[in-house]
Amino acid sequence: MLKQPPLLKGIRVIDYSHFLAGPYVSRCLAALGADVIKVERPITGDAGRSHPYFIKGESGYFLQQNMGKKGLCVNVKDPRGLELMKKLASEADVFVENYRPGALNRLGLGYEDLAKENPKLVYCSVSAYGQTGPDSDRAGFGLIAEAKSGAMDLIGQPDDIPPLMRMPVADMYAGAHGVAAVCAALFSRHNTGVGQHIDIALYDCMVSMHDFAVQFHTLSDGTDVIQRSGHNLPQSTVYGVFPATDGALVIAAQVNDVWGKLAQLIGGEQLANDTRFQTAANRNAHSQEAVALVKEWTKMRSVKSCQEALDQAGVANAPVQTIAQALSDPQIQSRNMLIKQDHPVLGPILMPNVPFNFSHVESQPLDIAPDLGQHNNEIASNLGYSDSEINEMIRDGVLYEAPTNCDTP
Structure with missing residues (x-):
């Protein structure tokens, strides 16, 4: 070359x-x-x-x-x-x-x-x-x-x-x-x-840098106000930080087909077919319920166990790493x-x-x-x-x- x-x-x-x-x-x-x-x-x-x-x-x-x-x-x-x-x-x-x-x-x-x-x-x-x-x-x-x-x-x-x-x-x-x-x-x-x-x-x-908040305000003529939401984005469900038995991890399942994979993993056919969560609008309308279901699943497992299952299911995820872990990351x-x-x-x-x-x-x-x-x-x-x-x-x-x-x- x-x-x-x-x-x-x-x-x-x-x-x-x-x-x-x-x-x-x-x-x-x-x-x-x-x-x-x-x-x-x-x-x-x-x-x-x-x-x-x-x-x-x-x-x-x-x-x-x-x-x-x-x-x-x-x-x-x-x-x-x-x-x-x-x-x-x-x-x-x-x-x-x-x-x-x-x-x-x-x-x-x-x-x-x-x-x-x-x-x-x-x-x-x-x-x-x-x-x-x-x-x-x-x-x-x-x-x-x-x-x-x-x-x-x-x-x-x-x-x-x-x-x-x-x-x-x-x-x-x-x-x-x-x-x-x-x-x-x-x-x-x-x-x-x-x-x-x-x-x-x-x-x-x-x-x-605002990718969402500005248009959220301007296109609603200021009637919609974004509130601090801690560990999750209620306008982009599921997209946030979740607890595990030995740390925390992030999960990005805000896209319909990825949510389907996550739902199948944590709740089987019943959750995958639950109409409350099958579209982005519906998930956002029931954001707290969706996040709670994911949290119940992650908090019973280690970070590594969550990652292995999520990787196999095709759901984007990552551990919340310390500086030491990031620097030693291959x-x-x-x-x-x-x-x-x-x-x-x-x-x-x-x-x-x-x-x-x-x-x-x-x-x-x-x-x-x-x-x-x-x-x-x-x-x-x-x-x-x-x-x-x-x-x-x-x-x-x-x-x-x-x-x-x-x-x-």
């Missing part, structure tokens, strides 16, 4: 972002073959460096989201640092940032400033509310978007406040949209020669969804991979996330700075390189 170079080979990306949504965009672009430069401020760097889980002074959070990048630490409030950044941007293809709208304009690193010198630049802004609208200048995180979008109101028990989503849904979903938008803008640039300013909002992304391992890296302090470490697979491109091993300012000299030298100019900027704190754990006795 013909092998091709990485899809984004030759594309230079400036990652001027912090924490999660922006770094995830550039982490994915690095996995696709782009040359990504992670820009951080002196002394503290990306706030993600201070986010757990910590081991031997290293943040696993930072290591995951910044693998495959080179590290530049520069003080852009110094005119020399700002000049260096503008030189870097003048030669870049993509600029990723996730600061509050207007923040980089005040530094002279906004889209309009950089596009004057580099009209081909694809500039991706990720923010809580977007570049426009009455809330655009408000601070926000993924949690804010998840709450305001109505998504959080859909989960949990009806008699309690909704729980936290223990995964960063808004940040990661916005990041994935950012990757798609950047690739589309690069394709457009190939045809037009002109870049784009991409405006991604976490809030927008969460609202766009399916995940066979799909290379865990990356092994050799860290100079931690030794071999495992990190989640990004879910890209291509027929003609082999995935490339990614370097570990850079130490703060690790590649200052290399990047500045490539921009044409002399050794004396680089040393002067290092002396004056314009370029900063933190001592690494390897340097500590």
Whole structure:
């Protein structure tokens, strides 16, 4: 089979972002073959460096989201640092940032400033509310978007406040949209020669994720209201989480023919022919009764016993796995969804991979996330700075390189 170079080979990306949504965009672009430069401020760097889980002074959070990048630490409030950044941007293809709208304009690193010198630049802004609208200048995180979008109101028990989503849904979903938008803008640039300013909002992304709740409201003129339903979807019966003697499993039997198989399994011909459950509308009308019948069957059996019977009957199911079980799952391992890296302090470490697979491109091993300012000299030298100019900027704190754990006795 013909092998091709990485899809984004030759594309230079400036990652001027912090924490999660922006770094995830550039982490994915690095996995696709782009040359990504992670820009951080002196002394503290990306706030993600201070986010757990910590081991031997290293943040696993930072290591995951910044693998495959080179590290530049520069003080852009110094005119020399700002000049260096503008030189870097003048030669870049993509600029990723996730600061509050207007923040980089005040530094002279906004889209309009950089596009004057580099009209081909694809500039991706990720923010809580977007570049426009009455809330655009408000601070926000993924949690804010998840709450305001109505998504959080859909989960949990009806008699309690909704729980936290223990995964960063808004940040990661916005990041994935950012990757798609950047690739589309690069394709457009190939045809037009002109870049784009991409405006991604976490809030927008969460609202766009609604597959049912929005039309449930709009098409009923607001008369139908979705209530939190805990472990099951009463508008899609049977589709939910069920208890077993040693854990829990999920069952998806919302389609008529699959429900028939499940009914035959747990109740024989009598239940399979019960007119209360033979159509989706009837099952939804009697959702609590249908769910109760399935629950009575599962709670008397182990997860494995339920799975074996359901698999034989042709009913989609899966165990509710712990993180440890998911990581040891042969399916995940066979799909290379865990990356092994050799860290100079931690030794071999495992990190989640990004879910890209291509027929003609082999995935490339990614370097570990850079130490703060690790590649200052290399990047500045490539921009044409002399050794004396680089040393002067290092002396004056314009370029900063933190001592690494390897340097500590």
